[in-house]
Amino acid sequence: MRFRVPYQLTEVATILQQHGFKAYLVGGAVRDLVRGVPAKDWDIATDARPEAVLRLFRRVIPTGIKHGTVTIHHKGLEIETTTFRIESDYSDGRHPDTVQYVPTIEEDLSRRDFTMNAMAYQLPRGPLVDPFNGQEDIRRNIIRCVGDPLKRFTEDGLRPLRALRFAAQLEFHVEEATLAAIPRALSVTAGVAKERIREELDRILASRQPSIAFQLMEQTGLLELLLPELSRCRGVEQRGFHRFDVLDHSLLACDVAPRHKPVVRMAALLHDIGKPLVRQKNSEGTWTFYQHERESARLSRELLTRLRYPNTFIEAVCHLISHHMFYYESSWTDAAVRRLLARVGVEAMEDMLDLRRADAWATTGIEPPPDYNRELQERIEAILRENSALSLKDLAINGEDLAALGIPRGPIMGRILTELLQTVLDDPQENTRERLSEIALRLYEKLRS
Ligand code: ATP
Ligand code: MG
Numbered sequence: 146m147r148f149r150v151p152y153q154l155t156e157v158a159t160i161l162q163q164h165g166f167k168a169y170l171v172g173g174a175v176r177d178l179v180r181g182v183p184a185k186d187w188d189i190a191t192d193a194r195p196e197a198v199l200r201l202f203r204r205v206i207p208t209g210i211k212h213g214t215v216t217i218h219h220k221g222l223e224i225e226t227t228t229f230r231i232e233s234d235y236s237d238g239r240h241p242d243t244v245q246y247v248p249t250i251e252e253d254l255s256r257r258d259f260t261m262n263a264m265a266y267q268l269p270r271g272p273l274v275d276p277f278n279g280q281e282d283i284r285r286n287i288i289r290c291v292g293d294p295l296k297r298f299t300e301d302g303l304r305p306l307r308a309l310r311f312a313a314q315l316e317f318h319v320e321e322a323t324l325a326a327i328p329r330a331l332s333v334t335a336g337v338a339k340e341r342i343r344e345e346l347d348r349i350l351a352s353r354q355p356s357i358a359f360q361l362m363e364q365t366g367l368l369e370l371l372l373p374e375l376s377r378c379r380g381v382e383q384r385g386f387h388r389f390d391v392l393d394h395s396l397l398a399c400d401v402a403p404r405h406k407p408v409v410r411m412a413a414l415l416h417d418i419g420k421p422l423v424r425q426k427n428s429e430g431t432w433t434f435y436q437h438e439r440e441s442a443r444l445s446r447e448l449l450t451r452l453r454y455p456n457t458f459i460e461a462v463c464h465l466i467s468h469h470m471f472y473y474e475s476s477w478t479d480a481a482v483r484r485l486l487a488r489v490g491v492e493a494m495e496d497m498l499d500l501r502r503a504d505a506w507a508t509t510g511i512e513p514p515p516d517y518n519r520e521l522q523e524r525i526e527a528i529l530r531e532n533s534a535l536s537l538k539d540l541a542i543n544g545e546d547l548a549a550l551g552i553p554r555g556p557i558m559g560r561i562l563t564e565l566l567q568t569v570l571d572d573p574q575e576n577t578r579e580r581l582s583e584i585a586l587r588l589y590e591k592l593r594s
Contacts, residue, residue, distance in 0.1 A: 148178040151222055154189070154224065156219065159269060161193055169265035170188070171265045172186075173188070188226075190226075231245050288315075306337075307345060309365075324361070379392045394508065418448075465497055494525060505517065540565055
């Protein structure tokens with residue numbers, strides 16, 4: 146089998162060859178070439194030691210030299226180059242205690258996780274080295290461990306999650322023995338660094354249908370281990386027009402949220418996780434979930450912090466979750482739309498509308514029309530065009546001005562400013578210095594007594 150690879154790889158491999166070294170394309174790129182889809186990153190395995198590679202090429206960055214990895218920058222292509230190695234003695238199931246160089250590509254391939262990831266293409270023009278029948282498994286859409294699954298999973302507890310990530314990403318099946326080993330390795334997975342877990346979750350969220358992975362996670366115990374807040378949503382039934390329990394609703398919302406918006410996808414996944422905690426039966430015997438958005442945001446903050454998500458991401462997700470409970474109808478007044486816009490913020494509004502559509506879709510199981518948000522969107526645009534005040538800083542008056550009127554700084558002034566904003570949201574005409582001064586003084590008299 147012959148593959149087309151970027152010319153830069155051929156050049157790099159030729160230089161290595163001229164110095165007596167071998168070079169193979171390995172990892173995801175080989176998997177992609179065999180599947181006939183475009184490859185993303187280019188990883189090379191070689192018998193040259195990192196020091197030798199550093200000497201042979203002009204621009205080489207020692208990106209992971211302890212593990213035998215350097216990155217060659219060659220004519221605009223970044224090529225991660227790793228010396229043939231195995232990893233031995235994973236005493237903690239997280240990090241190999243020692244990295245050991247080995248003489249052959251076959252030994253290097255034997256340390257890799259799945260058969261589809263354990264193939265190598267000798268550069269520059271083949272052959273394909275495939276000691277574990279990766280091609281056959283790819284042809285049959287199967288994810289299968291190299292060697293004994295339980296042994297491989299206890300070496301590195303991230304591998305079970307990687308298997309399920311690939312299941313969602315490639316829409317492959319996890320081979321039976323591989324899947325069966327996952328529950329037995331949970332205690333090892335429990336010790337894996339959270340940053341590594343997060344990277345796999347991000348790749349799950351970026352796949353066409355993340356629920357493929359989440360369902361397998363539930364089935365194998367990984368959901369309870371890594372995202373217990375979600376697994377508790379199983380069996381939490383809802384009222385009225387809801388077709389699904391909270392977990393299935395959340396997974397569907399995540400699937401139908403825009404694929405390339407991780408913030409919206411994550412918010413869709415987590416927007417209802419507070420429901421099991423606030424659920425109460427009312428006097429008519431139906432379930433209520435008062436204030437669940439607050440509880441969901443609180444739990445999401447905990448969960449995302451635990452997984453070491455960046456703060457900006459956590460804030461954006463929790464903001465959407467805290468404000469997701471609104472039921473827009475055509476009968477809403479302009480003031481109501483303005484208040485929504487003030488609460489959500491102009492910057493977050495588009496994401497909020499995406500979440501709204503995903504939530505509605507996952508409630509009934511029926512896809513809303515593409516223009517589901519159009520009317521609300523047009524009203525929002527009209528409001529933005531009128532340039533009215535949507536936040537305190539847009540008011541015709543500020544704290545300074547209030548102080549000049551004799552209103553002392555402090556909590557009362559804060560309440561007055563908030564009231565003034567509400568007034569202006571109701572009626573933008575009121576946003577003048579004179580009117581707001583009058584109203585402020587009147588409020589002050591009332592609040593002071
Ligand atoms: P992607 O296209 O999503 O990047 P990938 O297969 O390239 O997928 P990487 O995480 O970039 O995945 O890893 C590159 C290669 O390194 C894998 O194909 C596999 O051969 C090997 N590998 C990565 N992580 C592990 C692991 N935890 N255990 C064993 N082998 C691994
Ligand atoms: Mg990769």
